[in-house]
Amino acid sequence: MRTIDSFAAAVHRKRRERGLTLGEVAAKAGYSASYLSKLLHGHRALLPAVVHDLDTALAAEGELDKIAAEQRGDSHAVTRPVQLPPAATEFVGREEQLQAMDHALITQGRPGATVTIVIEGGFWVGKTALAVHWASSVQARFPGGCLFADLRGLAPGAPAEPEEVLNGFLAALGVSAAELGTSSLQTRIARYRSLLAERPAVVILDNVVDYRQAEWLLPGGGSVVVATSRERQSGLLARTGGTAIELPPLPAGQAIELLGCRAGEARVRASAAAVELVVEQCGCLPMTILIAAEHLQRHRETTLDELAGRLGSDKTRLDLFTSSDPAVNIHGVVDVSYLALPAMARRVFRYLGVGPANVVGVESVAVLTELDLDRAREALRLLAEAHLVEPLADGRYRISHLLRAYAHQRALVEERLCEVERAHDRALRWYAATAWNANNTLIPSWADSGITPENLAGVEPMSFKEGGFEAAMAWCEREVATALQVARSARTYGAKDVLWLLPTAFLPYFVLTRSWNTWLVAAHDGLAAARAAGSDAGVARSLEALGWVEHELGRTDDGIAHLEEALRRHDELGDDRSRAWTAYGLGLAYASRDRLAEALELHELADRLFAGSAVKVGAAVNRAALADVCDHLGFADKAMEYALDALNRAQMFTAKAVLGMAHQRIGVLLSRHGHHRTALKHFDEALVVRGGNWQRWGVAETMVCRAEALQQLGLAEQALEAYSGGLRLLEKIGHPRALAVQARLAALESQLHADAEFGA
Incomplete structure (x- = not known):
């Protein structure tokens, strides 16, 4: 056994080699000079954690740890297990999560505290890989090393028994089999925590069930616990005050990078469009991407286009991820999450697989499954907690391509085909009726709905009487793509008119927002459906x-x-x-x-x-159009009369879209006749009421007209600013007028440049 003089001599030798004073060594290790002096004179115990900090500060490479262990005469103290499984060779991204874990170590790592980090996320999202990667980067700071256990929370078979895991940890820490066999459970828990109090460690509890399973394995102060789970761990977080890390799929760019690391960057760069489809169909999950990359490596003749085609088919999407190896078999991995759900949530999940859309709201799920709103909401909450659907910021939920394919296969086995067909019909009728309600709120009395009692059977569409224009606009913006997907994938035989009613019901929304691409698709879809229905x-x-x-x-x-x-x-x-x-x-x-x-x-x-039809909104917008035509025909007084009448009518409506259009039209007429300053007032009024995101095209139109008026007044700098703002919006929404405005902007810039040179 060595004396305190041996340890002190080694510390002084190491500090002199590095040209450090005792105070500088203390500062680097995080202690006071007074404390270090007392330690070296034998007035303080050689705690393993303190010794390890000094060893690190002096870059002694474990020499001080060994001397201190010998000095204490503790043969077990030198045991430093590092049980981490091999880290992923290709680890991409996760900077935000790694920073959050580092931050937790700093903010929670106060004296005597245990840092707890819980990584939650869906299957194959890389929870274990993140935990191992981070632990590898910090474990050198922990003299007790790193302990790792798979608790098998969601896995085939029974979860791990915490007492067995505890015994394994104690054995790794140097506790003898004899001691383990004779001591009580409480004694072993105390022994485990005492060892880690002396020599703090990183403890990884992979695939944890809940707090009760993890309780005995939580160390005392100074150590770090990293738990992973596919389920929400509210109890564990509440009891420990830990940090929750929600791990989403990789961003598309990082998913492509990961595919390139394994399949070859040149191969990936050569097929950019196919690669985007592959990672999208893989759900941007690290494991599925690595499986796809491995397939490409083993089958060099397979092109990325062919792989994208296989993954794009509902019938073959899961084939690539089906294997006798349970680690890479998607059915076995998802089965445990699915089977752990209550019956109601399992049924909702199956219907999401056979439903017509991969993004759904509570209302549409209620219609699809014939549940009331409360039960539909509860089922979606349970699915989200199991990471089988992804909650979106707008209150809806998205199911990934892979999980939808899995749910589809489950439904084929567990649901009757006739019930699935009826569910499709209900969803189609509900979307059509709700779309008509919403668009008739946007432009009242737009048209007869065409919705017959037969088409409304069994559904109760949403009403927008309370939320009015804004609620209807928000619903259309949120649901138009899903509604068109529903119509396109419909299998109805009894309500064929609904197949064209649904796409055409959105015409008021398209007119107001100028969503040209979606509008064009909807028009073609509606025409094809109407002709098919006769x-x-x-x-x-x-x-x-x-x-x-x-x-x-x-x-x-x-x-x-x-x-x-x-x-x-x-x-x-x-x-x-x-x-x-x-x-x-x-x-x-x-x-x-x-x-x-x-x-x-x-x-x-x-x-x-x-x-004659009492369509007041139509009368107002048409009067504005009459004003423009009359003005071009030389009837200036009649034109202004129509324009002012349109403005008066527009002021009666709650929705501001028509009011903005009326101010715009009067401004154009005034500017056309040289009254540019008066026109600017109306353009400014139009900008005020056209400020919503859904009216970007209207804002752009007004900004360009305003720029023209400013240019006529000789206010070139202000005109330049207005042209630039209008152009940015036009380019953002892909407006055909963008090129013409760009040409005007370039001409004005050239004129200003020439004027500046001439003036100089």
Whole structure:
């Protein structure tokens, strides 16, 4: 056994080799010079944690640890287990989570405290890999090393017994088998915590069940516990005051990077589009991406395009992840989460697999499964806690492609086909009726719904009477893509009209937001469905929607042809409201082609039809269009009369979209006749009421008109700023007018540059 002089001599020798004073050594180790002096003179015990800090500060590479252990005469003290499994050779990303774990170590690591970190996330998301990677980076700071145990919380077979794990940890820490066999459980727990109090360690509890399973394995102060779980660990976090780390799938860019690390960067770069599809279908999960990469390595003849095709099919998506090896068999991995759910949540999960959309809200799930809202909400909460669906910021839930394929296979076995078909029909009818309610709130009395009692059977659509315009707009923005997906994947045989009603119901939303791409898709989908159903009304409305968006996109000749056919069909059907809106849209298209007399005739027809159908919003917007046509025909007084009437009508509506349009139209008329300063006031009013995200195109339009007025007033710098702001918005939404505005901006910049040079 060595004396204290041996340890003190070694410390002084090491500090002199490094040119350090005793005070500098104390500071580096995190202790006071007074404490260190007392330690070296034998007035303080050689605690393993303190010795290890000194060893690290002096870069003694374990020499001081060994001397102190010999001095204490404790043969077990030199035992330093490092039980970490091999770290992943390709570890990508996770910087945010690693920083959070480092931060927890700093903020929770006060004297006497145990740092607890709980990593939660879905299957194959990389929880264990993150825990091992982080522990590898910090374990050198812990003299007790690193203990690791798989508690088998969600795994085939029974969970690990905490007493067995405790015995394994004690054996690794040097406790003899004889002592383990004769001491009580409470004595062993105390012994475990005493050892780690002397020599703090990193303890990884992988795949933990709950707090009760982990309780005996939690060390005393100074150590760090990292637990991982697929389930919410509220009890463990509440009892320990730990830090929760929610681990999501990798961002797409990092998922592609991981695929390239294993499959070859050159191969990945050569097939960028296919690679994006592969990682998307893999759910951006590290394990699925590595399995896909391994498949590419073993089958060099398989192209990324072929792999993307296999993963893109519902029938073959899971084949790649099915194996006799349980570690890489998706069925075995997900089975344990699925089977642990209550029956109601399992049923909801199955219906998400056969349902028509991968993003769902509580209301649509209630309709799909015939549950009330409270039970649907509870089932989704349970699925989210099991990481089988992902909660979104807008209150909806998303199921990944992989889990949807798994749920689909479960449903084929456990659900009756006739019930699945009825669920699809309910979802389709609910989306169609809710879409009509929402869009009729955006533009009241837009058109007859076309929703018959037969189509509403068994569903209760959402109402927007309380939330009004804003609630309806929010629903459309949130659900339009899902609704179109529902219509496209529908299998209904009894309500075929709904297949065209759903896409065309969103026309008011498209008109207000100018969502051209989605609008174009919806119009084509609706037209195909209407023709398949043999619906004259459906064909007419779909042609109206198609012609309008074609005109908006600059394909005006095609748009005029479709609008003319739609107007003829509406006339034959006697649908005056649809005739009015089609005449209005066709008038706009004619005016853009300088067919002003025909445009005037159509807008006057629309004016009469709107008045006869009591469509007040239509009357207001049509009066604004009449103002523009009359002005171009030289009827300036009549034009201003129509414009002011449109403004007066618009001020009666709660929704501000029509008011912004009316101010815009008056501003254009005034500016066209040289009243630029007065026009600016109306443009400013339009900007105030057009400020919502859904009206970016309107804001851009007004900013460009404002820039033109400022330029006419000689305020070039202000005009430049307005043009730039308008251009940014137009480019962001992909507006066809962006190039023309860019040309004006460039011309103005050149003029300013030339003026500056001439002035100089």
